[in-house]
Amino acid sequence: MLEMNKGFKPGFLWGGATAANQLEGGYNEGGKGLTIADVSPGGKIRMKLLRDDSYPLEIDTANYTYPNHLGIDFYHRYKEDIAMLAEMGFKTFRMSISWARIFPNGDDAQPNEAGLAYYEDVIDELLKHNIEPTITISHYETPLNLVKSYGGWKNRELIGLFEKYARTILERFANKVTYWMTFNEINTGVMGSFFTLGMRNESVNNNFQALHNQFVASAKAVKIAREINPNVQMGCMSIYATMYAYDCNPVTAAETMEKNRMFNYFCNDVQVRGEYPTYAYSFFAKNNVTLDIQPGDLEVIKENTMDYLSFSYYMSTAHSSDPAHSEGVQGNFFGGTKNPFLKASEWGWEIDPVGLRIALNDLYNRYGVPLYISENGLGAIDKVEADGSINDTYRIDYLQQHISEMKKAVEIDGVDLMAYTSWGCIDLVSASTGEMSKRYGFIYVDLDDEGNGTLERSRKASFDWYKKVIATNGEDL
């Protein structure tokens, strides 16, 4: 008999997501080398600066601050933090391993044992609390040396170096950790993101070459993981923004389709279906992209596709072909036409819970593999009241609305959803601004943009709310 899903499946992975460079701190401790995140200053001009290739990739404390050097000091406080996540009932914690804690220069002969031991302790601490780690192998943390001496991901040598790094951590942890993701938001590489590719202002050709190299590196990591432990679950990770045609002009719809497939589908197509989609050939022809594809590359991609697809979802975007509607909005990586039906966060990211249900349907219908929402949440400025409480009802509203739509996708539409990890479950440094004041957490960290504060942790109103959501497996929102 055909039966509809009744709520989220048993064992649904509720939790939160983080990245090493945004929360650990200890940027030069335990033998760690520098990564691209360590030379990215804080402040609203961060992204602009990093796009400018005259900005030196050096630490210049006379002129800039670097909030992620301290992060929220998770490096030293992880036990306390994990205990608080356990109190909320977390089933999974998405974290990343910083490549430069394992290979400080990215190309060292031997791994740094102190780095491996640190992650082993964190993983063991999570498991002690029955929290399954989900590990991102590369989250905007390419070792700086690989950018300076090798030119970033356009250089094929990074494939072998990544393979060695991935093998090292997988050999150590793949028997303890089931859930893995290879590259965070890999499709931001389509837009030439420095954080993803370790390259700035390069040609479209080089951006796609770098992505090709990451596809091969990712597939090799999947292969190694399965050889070590056939039970691992390997996922890709893309940023997804539901994309609407602004009007019903077929020309707008066709343009939206083109934009949608290069931004939202391309990387998933390669990593989940295992081959370059045919529409990419015409994109490459139009943009004079000729890839250096070596013998064996396409085979390794084909043979090592992903078990699940994960994506971040913060906002949707609209496209208009009419200059009269060209009023632009700039979201995280996607810009577009202002959508008159939606409100935006203080940073201009258009809030669209229904768009999440559409995203889940779209991706599940296209790929038919389990989906993992690896990031979602509201960046906001929180106010600490005189009595120390933080009443982040706006955050509860945002999450409640998104989880409700997610539930419809599961119950009504039959989407196979395995996990939901809300971004920045404990306040951490923002990726786009490099500041603390854009907060996402259920747990408040007393630290400001200038690095002042006690680093003390406290529970926001959303803490108890999320605890209840998890305890009822998403029934009580």
Ligand code: BGP
């Ligand atoms: C995603 C990144 C995260 C995270 C998040 C929120 O693009 O994967 O690292 O930071 O966005 O962005 P921000 O911190 O800029 O608000």
